Amino acid sequence: MTAGIQIDLMEMTDSSRLLRLSHSGSGLCLEKRLDPRHSVVRQKEWLLKEFEALRPREGRSGAV
Numbered sequence: 001m002t003a004g005i006q007i008d009l010m011e012m013t014d015s016s017r018l019l020r021l022s023h024s025g026s027g028l029c030l031e032k033r034l035d036p037r038h039s040v041v042r043q044k045e046w047l048l049k050e051f052e053a054l055r056p057r058e059g060r061s062g063a064v
Helices: 040-054
Strands: 005-011 017-023 028-033
Touching (some): 005 040, 017 040, 028 040
Antiparallel strands (some): 005 017, 017 028
């Protein structure tokens, strides 16, 4: 499911955290500022599901 997806967790200068998912093959990148009230793991799982839904499938045409 996560093959080829790079996941980065970054701390910003204001101490907030940003989660970035990117896929070099498709060029897709998705970022979300994390909510400190919720677990990082759950937010990562949610963002990964959203990312997978947006990412074009192999063998499927990108034309709409």
